[in-house]
Amino acid sequence: MKPFEFFKPATIGDASKILADYGREGRALAGGTDLLIRMKRGQWTPRAVVSLNRIAALRAMEMNGELQLGARVTLGEIIRSAEARGQFPVLARTASKMAGVQVRSLATVGGNLCNASPSADMAPPLIALGARADIAGRDHERILPLEDFFVGPGQNALVPGEILRAIFIPRPADGFFCSYVKLEHREAMDIAIAGVAVSAQLAKSAAEIRNCLDVRIVLGAVAPVPRRAKRAEEILRGNDLTRERIQEAARLAASEAQPIDDVRGSAWYRRQMIEVLTRRQLLALMTAPL
Amino acid sequence: MRDNLLRMAKMRFPILLVVNGEEHELEIDPRRTLLQTLREELELGGTHLGCDSGDCGACTVLLDGEPAPSCLVLAADCDGRAIVTVEGLLQNGEPHAVQKALVAQGGIQCGYCTPGIVVSSVALLRANPNPNEAEVREAIAGNLCRCTGYQKIVEAVLAAAK
């Protein structure tokens, strides 16, 4: 690693001031499970590393009408949290499919989002849940829908000096369902080949028929950024869930993916799998308990 | 050579490292990982360097009670945190029950992965004294073993839980 200056401020204000001073040559450090690997490989050579690990405010997880999930909360803490398990089981389940126990003790939800890998597993379910990014800068704050937080592979919407403070997640109403399925080569310690998150607000329109009041379908690892399959959502929204409509939505979702060929899978395979993962999760909604 | 260069680096950072209950005041280069610091400054060689990238688990230590890969942690970021290495798991001067079971059940061959397996398993048993096989496999999914095929390791951890 190239030499750098190390800072460990106690407040968000100080962290953002230091990061703003160093501009593109400063890096925030949370769990370090992405950052340290890149620094060891020489891919990133920051002049300043600013640890966020002394800032208590970033570690809070509170339910105030919505869930305020501090950016510095680790994947392990999400898995163990009663709130996540009770109200947002998709988050606990997703976290438990990421890396292994050891890495999950370090890795944070904010780091996963800020790292902005196209395959970041927390992004699709959080976007499907309608999450917003709570951002703090030197002398301003702003809130972005999480889907607008991703700009390109490895690029987020933060400008130097800005810190992702928390993720705000609306409390689910009755009849709301959210799932995420990640396709990987092995069950542990693997990165997604493709991933699909589906959320839906359902109502009964007849005894056995479920109407889809609202829906989100979010694709991971098949585009430069996590991406909503909006045409697929469109043909479901406001309609009854039928097999035909689900087939069509899954096909549309596959057509909205922009996958690439790489070591984990070919573009063709990824597209097929988007269709399968979308269809399966939508079919499961047809019998969701209401 | 590489180590000499690291030692010559100018920027130092003062920290208090609490390892196996002992306090160490150190001035370290902020580039040093916790793993390097444990092995080279504190001469605790039980924590092993495998992949240096979070994939193999050979470097697992307990950080504030949770198992974590020490190769992905900067020592400078560990100021005041409680660190336990495999050396700190002795019970009344004897190897930990997990270590004894690994030996007894043939869960050790070359031994390279063993300290990491021990630390991960002890963390599991502290949180969940009666794990089932799936829970043991989950707890050591981040620990790579090139020798044993895992079966005997899993049996040993289950035996230690009894």
Ligand SMILES: Cc1cc2nc3c(=O)[nH]c(=O)nc-3n(C[C@H](O)[C@H](O)[C@H](O)COP(=O)(O)OP(=O)(O)OC[C@H]3O[C@@H](n4cnc5c(N)ncnc54)[C@H](O)[C@@H]3O)c2cc1C
């Ligand atoms: C063995 C292994 C397995 C893995 N498996 C998976 C997996 O299955 N799925 C997956 O998605 N990822 C996986 N990862 C990647 C990584 O663990 C996750 O992306 C993790 O959540 C990153 O969080 P972190 O806290 O470690 O981030 P860091 O490495 O600390 O930071 C990552 C980036 O985000 C920035 N950053 C962090 N927090 C903030 C903040 N609050 N505000 C502004 N910027 C910030 C940093 O400056 C840096 O650029 C794996 C990594 C390893 C080593």
Ligand code: FES
């Ligand atoms: S050396 Fe740290 S996980 Fe392999």
Ligand code: FES
């Ligand atoms: S015993 Fe050799 S690597 Fe596990």
